[in-house]
Amino acid sequence: MLLALACMVTARTAAMLFNRFVDWEIDQRNPRTATRHLLATRPVVLTWLVLSSALFVFFAANLNRLTFVLSPVALGIIFFYSLTKHFTDATHFFLGFALGIAPVAAWIAQTGRVQLPPLILAFGVVCWVSGFDLIYATQDYDFDRREGLHSLVVRLGLAATLRIAQGLHFLMLIALIGFGIVATLGAVYFAGMIPIAVTLIYEHRSARALDDVASINRAFFNSNAFVSAVFLAAVCADRIL
Structure with missing residues (x-):
């Protein structure tokens, strides 16, 4: 269990660092992310990216053979998302897929094989993440359109x-x-x-206030944190009781 958690933390860290590294100039021009580069220099980000990626592969190798073999594939998937905004409007679904592999990976880590339940859960995660990323992306509608970045928000508009x-x-x-x-x-x-x-209903009611950043943040952060916590509690309680 601890090794699986270590894989989760290092993979997530590597993905965020890769996104920061490849979008360095774009983030500096975006008012919402303009201060991110102040936290660390680009060489420091690259160093931690390499370290976290290596640690992920190391922890995966100590779980079982299948997790080790698939660890570079997992890194490739989560890194690829950061590039998709440059060529496809489906970038939100790539993010969903990148996070959707997590339950399958956790299942493999514990059992050494793939079965139907984690695949169904993975589909749910893809839909969940893609949906809330669409909500979050509404904040960058004007910037993405001006910069020529791809997203469904730019393609279809806010209401759709x-x-x-x-x-x-x-x-x-x-x-x-x-x-x-x-x-x-x-x-x-x-x-x-x-x-x-x-909570999902509340999330979408909050997201209607497109000119209110606080409402969007409530919809994105608070609601989804609560959803994940309730899901974890429901699974654990059902197994224990």
Whole structure:
């Protein structure tokens, strides 16, 4: 378990550092991210990127053979997302896929094989992440359009983007229910779907205030942190009780 957590932390760190490294100039021009480069120099970011990537592969190698073999593939997937905004409007779905491999990776780490439950959960994560990234990307609508960066927000506009996010989060809820059925979870888990559904509704109501950054941040950070915490609690409680 500790090795799996170490893989999660180092992979996430490497992905964020890679995104910071390749988008260095873009982030400096974006008012929302203009101060990020003040936290560290680019050579320092590159150094920590190499270190965190190496640690991820090391921890994966100590889990089992399959996690070690797939560790470079995982790094390639999570790094590739940072490049997609330069050539495709589907960048949000690549981010969803990058995070969606996490439950499959965790399952492999614990069992050494791939089964149906983590694949269903992965689909739910793809829908969840893609949906909330669409909401978050509305903050950069003007900047992305001016810089020629790709996103569905630029392609479709704000209102259509939020409708797509709603549909994705509906599919996410269906996937979580499907995961519970396939994984033979019980009533405690399914009861946890109620606060998750309510939180998703709140998230989208908050996201309607497109001119209010605080509302968007509530929709993005607070709501999704609560959803993930409730999901974890529901799974753990169902297994324990």
